[in-house]
Amino acid sequence: MVNWPVILSIAKTHLFSKIKQTATAALGVTFGIGAYITLVSFMTGMNKMLDDLILNQTPHIHIYNEIEPSKEQPITLYDQFENSVNIIHSIKPKLGQKKIHNALPIIKYLNENKKIKGAIPQIKTQIFYISGNIEIGGNLTGINPIEEAKLFNIGDYIIEGSPEALHNTDNGILLGAGLAKKMSLSVGDRVQISTIKGAVFPLKIVGIYQSGISDIDDIQSFANIKTVQKIMGEAENYITDINVKLFDINYALPLSKKIEQQFDLKAIDVNTANAQFETGTTIRNIITYAVSITLLIVAGFGIYNILNMLIYEKMNDIAILKATGFSGEDVQLIFMSMAVLIGLIGGLLGLIVGFGLSHIIDNVPFKTQALPTIETFPVNFNAWFYLIGISFAMISTFLAGYLPSNKAKKIDPVHIIRGQ
């Protein structure tokens, strides 16, 4: 039977009579947990932003016709050379069309899949921007602006104008920011473009697009799919790319394989296309957790130290308690509850400090050309971090308290009383 009120009241008296030491130990925990919360919120916020930077605008599966040599050269189909070694020099890519055959039925089919959030068509083509007698090479992508904004957040990267404006203007164009600067153009102006075949079209600038990557902003523009089809002189079923967004990104790889098989097209999933981005995320997470755990362990050692000292100071008290009928377990519980109380108070304060600091960071202005949508430092306010923080505070103080308290439990009162 444990007499908790008595044990807790003794623990409380000890803690309050040495308020400075208690405060130091609790502050150690507070700083540990506070720093952990701040760090992990900030780092994961940053991570998430960087991930979003790629994931927001990148299709989970990109379907297109790859220009590549046939996997099976004609000679392999000929039975008589079946057991021979064939060496073919200068293999050329197979002649095929850029457009996806039967694109519209494929899109319709994909959109019926429950795992797919949306599949939308694009047309990619090379053009020249004409400014006076200067021609600048570039890309024009035909999109469906409204769908594109919904699935791939193109709206976030339009710094002037809007996707709706493009949708509503038949021969409108969203000009890359770098191009606009080069040619001194702004919204409302007209720009002339020329196809590779030489046809020239005037288009009205309805918006400026800035991805943050200047190599792209210097060449990339967007127009409505119909406009691009018209410029290229192609029919309404001319589609070169299909972009797919899934509900669950983990399904991208198997689905892309399935699409490749089913339609004999190239389908690239996001992780294959951006392998480096996942590696970066993993490494950043490892760093975050390594630093946080170090902080928490340091706090734990602080508590261990202070409790150890406290037990040396309280040797007499321990002997008296034992002589007057408190058992070793009672004494251990007294010191354990001191440790856990320090952990609880320090941990809770740490959560508040961590929240406060994260909140401050969240309000620090952070403007960069690369990220047009970001105005302050990104912070991830995740309840899990707070839960992990307080649990770790409790567990580490529990462990830090266990060893010293175990010593107190074993102290022989006779030894102390006679020793004086």
Added chain:
Amino acid sequence: MKTILEAKNINKFFEKPVKFHVLKNINFKINKGEFVSIMGKSGCGKSTLLYILSTMDTEYEGELLLNNELITNQTRKQLSYIRNKHIGFVFQFHYLLSDFTVLENVMLPAKKLAEKSHKEIKDDAMQKLTMLNIGHLANKRASRISGGEKQRVAIARALINNPSIIMGDEPTGNLDTQNSENVFNIFKELSTQHGLSLLVVTHDEDFAKKTDRIIQMEDGRIIS
């Protein structure tokens, strides 16, 4: 006469630094209401004996009976309970918890025993303090009172659970003559008026002479 404490063939060895036979075949009884003192030269084993009798030292051979119940080889937890309920302690160096008030010091063993309500314990503690003429110190910190007062607080603490026996390890060793006298008178009164058994280890011959019985020890044996 009812026997409170009985020691049968107690033998004790120290292992360090060399093997040493400290207590040799100790046999004696203490009856209810008896005031017994143990005397002997330094190193004759009287304190060692007291700590064995008090159940704090468990490494000995022989049998120990409290209220005719064998307490040798009981678990540490049971021994803690026995100390709490049946034995009261007074040490040479008063040994109060310095961070607590006088009243709390007296109340703690009773709170641990948890047989009475908080209110009853508090009333009991106040009554014991008043009995020892230190009621006015109840709310002072234990570290802020004088030596004689501390010893009286320790006695009040020893009494709080109405124990069967009170043990003292040179309770007057650190006090001046007047305070020694005081402590003796308190002990005497407890023994004659409240029928409490007392066992006190002392160097003080005047103190010992006034007790009911003296156990004289020499070289680990009882000689008279």
